[in-house]
Amino acid sequence: MDGSEDRFTELYERHHGDVWRYAARRVGGSDVGDVVAEVFLVAWRRLHEVPAESALPWLYGVARLVLANEARGRRRWRELTLRVAAEPNQSVAVDHADEVISQRDVAVAFDQVSEADREVLRLVAWERLTVAEAAVVLGCSRATFAMRLMRARRRLRTRLGVVGVEAGQAPQTAPSMSNGGR
Known part of the structure; x- marks a missing residue:
């Protein structure tokens, strides 16, 4: 490869703990691992965009967006469950x-x-x-x-x-x- 794998490995090893703590302060439980995994998946896919001198703030920015997407997903899920439960049965008066x-x-x-x-x-x-x-x-x-x-x-x-x-x-x-x- 062109050194991308080595660069990603170094990025991951250097900042994984920081990104984990950032996510853990914002979400709890098993969701932290999913958020961190998504952050580093984005970093791998967009490795050429990760600034060498300020990778951690860039990773935090990605984490912020991942967390926002997670929150939107949870909100949509709650709305869905409420909508499913509220569908009236037209054959029964309630x-x-x-x-x-x-x-x-x-x-x-x-x-x-x-x-x-x-x-x-x-x-x-x-x-x-x-x-x-x-x-x-x-x-x-x-x-x-x-x-x-x-x-x-x-x-x-x-x-x-x-x-x-x-x-x-x-x-x-x-x-x-x-x-x-x-």
Whole structure:
């Protein structure tokens, strides 16, 4: 190679600890490693842009942008879970006053359904795809996707009810979710 690998290795060894501490002061837990990995991935891809005399401030700038992207992703995820849980079921009359659920409970319930269920729910709620479009994404028939969506919504509603009980709330009917006529 042209010395890029050696330059990156030296950059990494010299500044990894500093970037780790920078990220750790801003996020907690296991997210720190992901942020640091992303910072150094950007540094590798843009190694020719890293200033030799002030690499650490440049890395901090990248870390700041990575953290901003992470925060946006978390915010979007929370909005998605709230939107999925708030979708009204058009076949059942519901008293929305009885369905108020905390944002934390929705996030916990969403985390407790399988990744396959989360993906089905995301395609419809986040990506706003129709059942037919989402079926194409997953490579299945429209009917198969519709069944997966119905089951995923049912499992999320069930988890929402369980989470509420675990949080010390009275058992309640979890919000229903329809496919919005899709």
